[in-house]
Amino acid sequence: MAGHSKWANIQHRKGRQDKLRSKLFSKLAKEITVAAKMGDPDPDKNPRLRLAVKEAKSQSVPKDVIERAINKAVGGDAESYDEIRYEGYGPNGVAVIVETMTDNRNRTASTVRSLFTKSGGNLAETGAVSFMFERKGLVVYPADATDADTMFEHAIEAGAEDVDSSEDGHDIYCEDTSLNDVSNALEAALGESESTKLIWKPTTTTDLDLEGAEKLMRLIENLEEDDDVQKVTTNMDVSDEVLAQL
Template sequence: MAGHSKWANIQHRKGRQDAIRAKLFSKLSKEITVAAKMGDPDPDKNPRLRLAVKEAKAQSVPKDVIERAIKKSQGGDADSYDEIRYEGYGPEGIAIIVEAMTDNRNRTASNVRSIFAKAGGNLAETGAVSFMFDRKGLVVYPASVGDAEKVLEAAIEAGAEDVESTEDGHEIYCEPGDLSDVSNALEAVLGESETSKLVWKPQTTTTLDLEGAQKLMKLIEALEDDDDVQSVTANFEMSDEVMAQL
């Protein structure tokens, strides 16, 4: 299973839930504000905003928070954010992509570089590791929506490219530009998804032992704690035994 989904599972098990939840709401609200400011404030006329709102709802962001984030984009004093991608290597040579939204490029670059250095990694040039990932749309459903055959059939009908089904659930991948259409088509058949967003899918992964996993988790946690960082993806995986020990 790809690093991003493993990390989601680990994050879910680790506790710190209130702090993680508050940080997640903040990051989802920022994405909504940026999407609304860049296009139409009506989600029906703005695919990026529609996906941002859908993701926020899937993560239980309150309706008033979503509406406030959209309204904020229309104010003359709305913050202006730049979207930046950082690439680097973590412990054990793991490739990492960090996506950020910031109103101060120098601050964010300095913080991200410092976090990498303290955790035994190093920041690289843009393009240094992204060639090891594919940019994809991802729609996730719980195992309870049906068996692999049912989900595969729905995914094919929706225009998706690939489905990865495990006992934990179903990950449905599509081309980035098709995400909104595929997500809507799947929703009509399978109901509301757990998540629907753009991701970096590793082409290959490196399996980490406990020591390597602990070092990498320290780096990923520090990056995700930064207010400017929207997402972190790494090309790793680990055994269930190592996950349990974490």
């Protein structure tokens, strides 16, 4: 659990310092458009769209950008995207899952493979590393939302499986199929969450020293800079000393 929290913290700090924030907005808008196109354009009737809109709002995506993304799907002029998951091993054998949305499979596959190779890793077959993760729902609240005991009580009552509370905040985990219900119940009790999304939660982690962590971070940053890549997840774990240096 601690390893995931550390990695979440690394991502959070990186996200706040990301100079390419418009790229993040674009990825979130793409998810909204795809979700609206695949189901009902009303978030209240489309769980995937509701989660996509909620995550976009948590990242401060403007309301008009969200509305345009939905209207794009309703208007029928939205591009058609294939959702493809790539799996591989990064530096030092760290397991990496790359989730993409693409209108050109060959381009995306070539780019992802090239980035893995340049990092000293390698792309593998689908299923090669995902067995080391569980598909889970994650709801995040800030540390000052409530105390750890109260959060645990609310989370279990809402149908969650586990809670990881620390000075950085509260991470509430649930079954992927229960995320919408758990999120709604927690919102009713505690107000809007900081983040609500589906994740790949590592069941086993790989320890990295500073050099290995820096190499892996470069791979992740290069992958995330690609417009086709939506999310990158690893089973990286680092010590507090290495985390501080990062």
